[in-house]
Amino acid sequence: MNQYSILQSSAPMPGPKTPKTRKGLATKAKLLEAAEAEFGERGYHDGSIVEITRRAGVGLGTFYVYFESKEAIFRALVTHMGHETRTFIARQVEDAPDRLQAERAGMRAFFHFARAHKNLYRIVMESQFVAEDSYRAYYEAFAEGYRRNLEIAADKGEIRDGDSGIRAWSLIGLSVFLGMRYAVWDESTDLEAVVDAASDLIERGLIVGR
Template identity: 85%
Template sequence: MATKAKLLEAAEAEFGERGYHDGSIVEITRRAGVGLGTFYVYFESKEAVFRALVTHMGHETRAHIARQVEQAPDRLSAERIGMRAFFEFARSHRNLYKIVMESQFVAEDSYRAYYDSFAEGYRRNLQAAVDRGEIRPGDADIRAWSLIGLSVFLGMRYAIWDETADLEPVVDAALDMIERGLSLGPKP
């Protein structure tokens, strides 16, 4: 399993730097320090390793966030902690956005599966929070996709495009939006 992990790490570097079309299996194996034949023990093609990489990156991102939020006392705290964790993960895995974005053109089903996996977990967690009385009832699917969109685009803007941005005010503003929306308050 260590060899497969080295190949995925090398593929992340290769595709992150050169993109899918310019990336090469030979360069992936060179980066991983394994022979070309070893690559084919684990993957049948460049597309296969790319698809596996998108899946792997989604798993790693979700696992990182889950570890960070597991002790959160309630759903809104979990949102705050999870958003911060996602931004930090994106900053430390700079190729994440490039690879996931490119996957919509190389392997659209992998791209959709990446986000569907996030949405499924989010839906479950949001519904559980409703059941515990932590948040008001609402469409968990729409909420999940809305929260994913918020995090993805804020992460792109403030964690990737401006890697020096202070993330705390970004998280504070996003959580204010999540908690209060744009409303001035109750309607008369």
């Protein structure tokens, strides 16, 4: 992972329910995966802890070893998905030779991640209604890492100077909407064509003859 990573992944915060064994970590991961399917398909209100444990193949008592409530696992899931997304993107951009190549690689990685995790949008959006602080934290974590990387690239002269914070939120919004429209709603779109057109817009803008 280098300075072109969309976001350096931060170390997970150990909490009272952080498993200490490899088996414990695996069980917690299974529960989160089951929660992704359950909340993604049925939504937060209709989703149930019993169904999550059934999908994960663990007993109900095991659930409460790791999470204290439905809201707790939902919040953990939003944090986890943000972390997974950023880590995946970071890995895909680590070999990019400069910021413009990193933008292209990061966007491509995000679109493929979104297509493979169709429940992502639904769950993140629903978090606004279940735990608004999780929703904001999800995007603020993206924006802060992105801002820092744009800042470094501008300092190195790889991109034009500009407001890195506003640019970060602009580029996140652009990727989120393109991902929703072309990677999730429409499974048949060639994602390379979307990466090319959007990268051209980001790199060279709309002005004629520039």
